[in-house]
Amino acid sequence: MDRLTVPAGYEALEAGTVEAYLDGRPDLRSRLPAGPLTVREVGDGNLNLVFIVRSAATPDDPGIVLKQSLPWVRVFGEGWPLTVERAVREAHAYEAFSPVAAEALPAYLGFDEPRYVLALEDLGDLRVWRGALNDGEIHAGAAAVVGTFAARIAFWTSDFGLQPEERKARLVASSNPELCRITEDLVLTEPYLEHEHNWHHPALDPLVAEVRADAELRREVGVLKHVFRTHAEALIHGDLHTGSVMVGGGRTVVIDPEFAFYGPVAYDLGALWANAVIAEARATRLGRPDAFRAHLAAIIRASWDAFAMELERLWPERADTFLEDGFREAWLRIVWHDAVGFAGTKMIRRTIGFAHVTDIETLDEPDRSTAAASVLRIGRRLILERADITGPTALWSLAQDELAAPAGAPR
Amino acid sequence: MDRLTVPAGYEALEAGTVEAYLDGRPDLRSRLPAGPLTVREVGDGNLNLVFIVRSAATPDDPGIVLKQSLPWVRVFGEGWPLTVERAVREAHAYEAFSPVAAEALPAYLGFDEPRYVLALEDLGDLRVWRGALNDGEIHAGAAAVVGTFAARIAFWTSDFGLQPEERKARLVASSNPELCRITEDLVLTEPYLEHEHNWHHPALDPLVAEVRADAELRREVGVLKHVFRTHAEALIHGDLHTGSVMVGGGRTVVIDPEFAFYGPVAYDLGALWANAVIAEARATRLGRPDAFRAHLAAIIRASWDAFAMELERLWPERADTFLEDGFREAWLRIVWHDAVGFAGTKMIRRTIGFAHVTDIETLDEPDRSTAAASVLRIGRRLILERADITGPTALWSLAQDELAAPAGAPR
Numbered sequence: 001m002d003r004l005t006v007p008a009g010y011e012a013l014e015a016g017t018v019e020a021y022l023d024g025r026p027d028l029r030s031r032l033p034a035g036p037l038t039v040r041e042v043g044d045g046n047l048n049l050v051f052i053v054r055s056a057a058t059p060d061d062p063g064i065v066l067k068q069s070l071p072w073v074r075v076f077g078e079g080w081p082l083t084v085e086r087a088v089r090e091a092h093a094y095e096a097f098s099p100v101a102a103e104a105l106p107a108y109l110g111f112d113e114p115r116y117v118l119a120l121e122d123l124g125d126l127r128v129w130r131g132a133l134n135d136g137e138i139h140a141g142a143a144a145v146v147g148t149f150a151a152r153i154a155f156w157t158s159d160f161g162l163q164p165e166e167r168k169a170r171l172v173a174s175s176n177p178e179l180c181r182i183t184e185d186l187v188l189t190e191p192y193l194e195h196e197h198n199w200h201h202p203a204l205d206p207l208v209a210e211v212r213a214d215a216e217l218r219r220e221v222g223v224l225k226h227v228f229r230t231h232a233e234a235l236i237h238g239d240l241h242t243g244s245v246m247v248g249g250g251r252t253v254v255i256d257p258e259f260a261f262y263g264p265v266a267y268d269l270g271a272l273w274a275n276a277v278i279a280e281a282r283a284t285r286l287g288r289p290d291a292f293r294a295h296l297a298a299i300i301r302a303s304w305d306a307f308a309m310e311l312e313r314l315w316p317e318r319a320d321t322f323l324e325d326g327f328r329e330a331w332l333r334i335v336w337h338d339a340v341g342f343a344g345t346k347m348i349r350r351t352i353g354f355a356h357v358t359d360i361e362t363l364d365e366p367d368r369s370t371a372a373a374s375v376l377r378i379g380r381r382l383i384l385e386r387a388d389i390t391g392p393t394a395l396w397s398l399a400q401d402e403l404a405a406p407a408g409a410p411r
Numbered sequence: 412m413d414r415l416t417v418p419a420g421y422e423a424l425e426a427g428t429v430e431a432y433l434d435g436r437p438d439l440r441s442r443l444p445a446g447p448l449t450v451r452e453v454g455d456g457n458l459n460l461v462f463i464v465r466s467a468a469t470p471d472d473p474g475i476v477l478k479q480s481l482p483w484v485r486v487f488g489e490g491w492p493l494t495v496e497r498a499v500r501e502a503h504a505y506e507a508f509s510p511v512a513a514e515a516l517p518a519y520l521g522f523d524e525p526r527y528v529l530a531l532e533d534l535g536d537l538r539v540w541r542g543a544l545n546d547g548e549i550h551a552g553a554a555a556v557v558g559t560f561a562a563r564i565a566f567w568t569s570d571f572g573l574q575p576e577e578r579k580a581r582l583v584a585s586s587n588p589e590l591c592r593i594t595e596d597l598v599l600t601e602p603y604l605e606h607e608h609n610w611h612h613p614a615l616d617p618l619v620a621e622v623r624a625d626a627e628l629r630r631e632v633g634v635l636k637h638v639f640r641t642h643a644e645a646l647i648h649g650d651l652h653t654g655s656v657m658v659g660g661g662r663t664v665v666i667d668p669e670f671a672f673y674g675p676v677a678y679d680l681g682a683l684w685a686n687a688v689i690a691e692a693r694a695t696r697l698g699r700p701d702a703f704r705a706h707l708a709a710i711i712r713a714s715w716d717a718f719a720m721e722l723e724r725l726w727p728e729r730a731d732t733f734l735e736d737g738f739r740e741a742w743l744r745i746v747w748h749d750a751v752g753f754a755g756t757k758m759i760r761r762t763i764g765f766a767h768v769t770d771i772e773t774l775d776e777p778d779r780s781t782a783a784a785s786v787l788r789i790g791r792r793l794i795l796e797r798a799d800i801t802g803p804t805a806l807w808s809l810a811q812d813e814l815a816a817p818a819g820a821p822r
Contacts, residue, residue: 159640164595165588167640172583177576184575189733215737222738223745229570229578232643322600326626327633334634 009114010084013068015039018051021066021117028109028119032063043067047082047258052122062124064109068117069258082178086258087116089176093260094118096170096235100156104149104254106246123253126246133242133279134359136292143299145252146245146272147306150237154265154307155314158234163319174235176261180228183238183259187349188225192218197354203369204376208352211380220383224341232262240268241346242275243357266335269307270342273300274379275357277347277399281375282359284403285367301392308332340395341386347379378402420525421495424479426450429462432477432528439520439530443474454478458497458669463533473535475520479528480669497669498527500587504671505529507581507646511567515560515665517657534664537657544653544690545770547703554710556663557656557683558717561648565676565718566725569645574730585646587672591639594649594670598760599636603629608765614780615787619763622791631794635752643673651679652757653686654768677746680718681753684711685790686768688754688810689761692786693770695814696778712803719743751806752797758790789813 013021018039022029036056043050048070054063069087091111098108107121132139155161157170190197192212200208211217237244238259246253276299283293315328350357351372360371378399382389389395424432429450433440447467454461459481465474480498502522509519518532543550566572568581601608603623611619622628648655649670657664687710694704726739761768762783771782789810793800800806 159637164592164640168586168588168591172586175579175583177579180579181575189731193733215735218733218735219737219741222734223741225733226570226644226738226742229575230644231641233637233641320600322604322629322636323633324626324629326630327637330630330634331637 010071010116012070013049013051013066013115013117015041015051018053018066021115022053025112025119028064028066031109033057037063047086054122062122065106065120065122066117067120068115082182084116086176086179087111087118088113089174089179089260090256090258091118092174093235093237093257094120096157096174096260097153097257100161101149101152101254104145104152104252106253106255120255123246123251123255124249126248126251126253128243129245129247129252130242130275130279130358132247133296134282134362136283136286136288137247138292138295139247139252140295141250142245142247142252143272143276143302144306146240146254147269147303148310149254150240150265150268150272150303151307151310151314153237154234154268155311155318157262158265159320160311160318160323161314170235171232171262174260174262176238176259179238179259180261180263184225184229186354187345188221188228191345191349191353192221198352199354199356200352201365201369201372203366204352204373207373207376211348211352211376214380217380217383220341220386221345224338224345224383227264227338228267228342229263231264233265234262235260236263236265236268237271238263238267240271241357242272242279264335264338264342266338267342269303269335269339270344271346272303273339273343273395274346274350275359276300277343277378278350278357278359278375280399281371281378281403282363284374285363285371297396300395304336304392336391337386337389340382340389343395344379344382344384344386347375347382351376351379374403374405377405421482421527423481424460424462424477424526424528426452426462429464429477432526433464436523436530439475439477442520444468448474465533473533476517476531476533477528478531479526494589495527497587497590498522498529499524500585500590500671501667501669502529503585504646504648504668505531507568507585507671508564508668511572512560512563512665515556515563515663517664517666531666534657534662534666535660537659537662537664539654540656540658540663541653541686541690541769543658544707545693545773547694547697547699548658549703549706550658550663551706552661553656553658553663554683554687554713555717557651557665558680558714559721560665561651561676561679561683561714562718562721562725564647565645565679566722566729568673569676570731571722571729571734572725581646582643582673585671585673587649587670590649590670591672591674595636595640597765598756599632599639602756602760602764603632609763610765610767611763612776612780612783614777615763615784618784618787622759622763622787625791628791628794631752631797632756635749635756635794638675638749639678639753640674642675644676645673646671647674647676647679648682649674649678651682652768653683653690675746675749675753677749678753680714680746680750681755682757683714684750684754684806685757685761686770687711688758688789689768689770689786691810692782692789692814693774695785696774696782708807711806715747715803747802748797748800751793751800754806755790755793755795755797758786758793762787762790785814785816788816 019037033055038054038056038059040052042052049068051066069084071084094108098105106123109119111118159167237257238261244256276296280296363371381398430448444466449465449467449470451463453463460479462477480495482495505519509516517534520530522529570578648668649672655667687707691707771779774782792809
C-alpha cells in the first residue's frame, strides 16, 4: 500500500461543488426538483465522501446520495494511500447484486467512472443498524433480510446459480486485491501481532498478551485467512457488519459493498454474527431489557435460518442439478463452522485491532474494558472451538458464559 | 461445449509440413543439425498432435517436440469441439512452472500463438510412466520427484510464495474454464449418472448400479466438486496422472499441463495416488513380484513425504510470515484428506466413466473386470471414508483389503 494512484480527471467533491457537478449529470439532476439544493456531507466511514443532496425547498424529502472514494484511508489521512478504484469495485458489486437482491439494497443510480462518483437512493430516515442497536432499538425483521440477502448473492453469483464458465468470467472481473489486502492485514493478521495499527484498553493487557502468545489460535486464524483468500465461492459483500446495514420504516438495506470479491460465503455471515455478539456485550453492561436481549439472540438464529431457507427455496433453480439437497446440507455445515470462525476474527479485530466499534467504545469504564474483554474471549473461543459449535443456540450459550464469567480478565 | 473456435491463421500441422513450418521458425530450426529431418507424430492423448522432429542423419539423438492443439477432443472426433486456446493455457503453465521446477519439466522452447504450436525438449528415451508401470518397471525416484514438483508449484504460485496481489493477478491470468469444465463433467459428475460418455464392463453392472444409487457418495462427490471449482489455492497441473509423467535415464519429467488452473493443491496429489492404486490392481492380477508391489506402495508415501518435506524446506522463503509451522501442518492435513477424496474420484472415472486406462483395459478377462471392480470399490471408500484415513499406510491397507476381497463384486 505504498502507491498513491489518482487518475487523471479525479477531483474530490465538496459540499460547495456538488450542485455544479450535478449540472453536468442531467440523469441525476432530473431526479431532484428544480431550484436550489442542500448538500450535507455525512461520510462516517473510513474511506469515502458521502453527500446527501436534497431540494432546499423540501429538505425532509429524500433526494439522492453521491458517494466518492478518496485516494487514502480517511481516518488515517494521506499517509495511507488507497486507490480510488475501490469505487469501481463497489459499483460492480451493486450492478451484480441489484438484479438478484434489490429488496435489500438502495436503488443504484449509476457510476461516473472518471470522477469515481457512485449515485444511490437517498435512504431518508433509515439509520445505521449499529446505531439503532446501540440505542436499544428493535428492528425485528432486519436479521432475516440480511440472511436472505447473503443467500441470494451467494446463490446467484456462485456455481449454484451460474454456469461454471460464467462464474469464472465474473471471478476474473471481480478481483479486488487492494481491499482484500486490508481485510487480510487488519482482520486476519495484525490483531495477533504487535503492530502499530493496533490499540486496546490497558485493562486488557494481560488478556491481549495471552491471545498474542496463543500458537493454536494463530494457527487457526491462519487457516481462516487461507480460506478467506482462496475459497472463491461467490461475490460476497466482504464487510457485512451492522455498520453496513440501514434500518427503519420497515426496510432493511445493505450498503457499502466496496470490499466485494469472490470469497467464502461464510465470511459475510460471520461479520454479522460478530456484531450481534458485540451488541450483546454492550446490552449486558447497560442492563438492557430482556426483550432487547432476546432480539439480539435472534439475530444469529434468524439470519442463519433465513440464509438456509432462501438457499433451499432457490435450489430448484440451480445451474448444476448434480448437486442435490444432501450436498446443500453438507455445504451449509461447512459454511456454518467457517462463519463461526470468521465471527471470532471479527470480534477480536474490533477489540484489539485498528478499527474499534461504538458499541463498546461509547461505554463508560469499567464497562468498556469489561465488554471488550468479553468480546475478545468469545472471539478466541469461537475460532478455537468452531468445529464443535453446532448451531446458533450453542454459539449464543458460549457467548453468555463468557459475558457472565467472573474470573481472569477484567469485568 | 458447442462452439468450434478456430482462430484466423490456425492450420493443423502434418508430418509432411513440419519441416516447412520449421523453416519459418529459425529459433527452433537452429536447435537441430542442418540437413533433412525426420518427423514422427506420436500423440497418444485425446486432445493434441505431437511431433518428434530429429535430424535424419542422427535419428536416435533427441531433437525437439512440437505439440499443437486440435480444435476438438481427438478421441471423439470433430463432434466434440474444444478451443485450441488450451495450448495457450499449457504454454502459460510451462512459463509459470519452469522457473520454479525446471528439474521436473522438459525444457520449454517457446510458443507460436497464431499456430498454437508449443515447442519442447525431445525427451528421447524417456517413456510414459504408466507404460513403464504396466510393464512392471521400477523407477525408484519418480514418485518423490513428482511430489517435490507438486510442492514447488504449490508454494511458488500460491500465497505461500507470492504476495497476495501477485497471486490474484496470476489467478486472473490463469482462468481455464473449458478444461476445468471437462474435469467437472468427466471426473466429478458423469460417472455418478447414466450418461452417454460412460462405459464399463458388463460384469460390473450390479456394482455400478449400487454406486450410482449411493446418495451419500453423490453428496461427497458434490463436496469435492465444489472444492475443485472454488479452492483457488495455486496454479496446479490439473491432470497429474501417470500418463502425464515421463521416466527413464534417471530423470522424471512432468508433461501436459494444459489443464492447469488456480485450484486445490490436493487435486494433483489425488490424481497421482489414484493411478498408483490402479497400477497395484493390475500388479495384483498379474502376480507381479513383491519388489514391484513394494515400489507401488511407496509411490503414495514417497510422493506425500517429498511434498511435505519440500514445503517445509521452502517455508522460510514464504511471503507471509504470519503463517507458521503450525499452520503448514494444519494445511497439510486438509490437503491430505482432500487428496484422498480426489484420488477416489479419479479411480471411479477410470473404471466407469469416459476415459479408461491401459493398466486395466489391457488385462485379459476375468482379470480386467476384477481389477476394475476393485478400483471402483476402493475409490468409493476413499471418498466416503477420507476424513478417517490418516496417512499413506491406512490408504494402502484399505486398498489391499479391497484387492483381496472375495465377495460381492466379480473377482
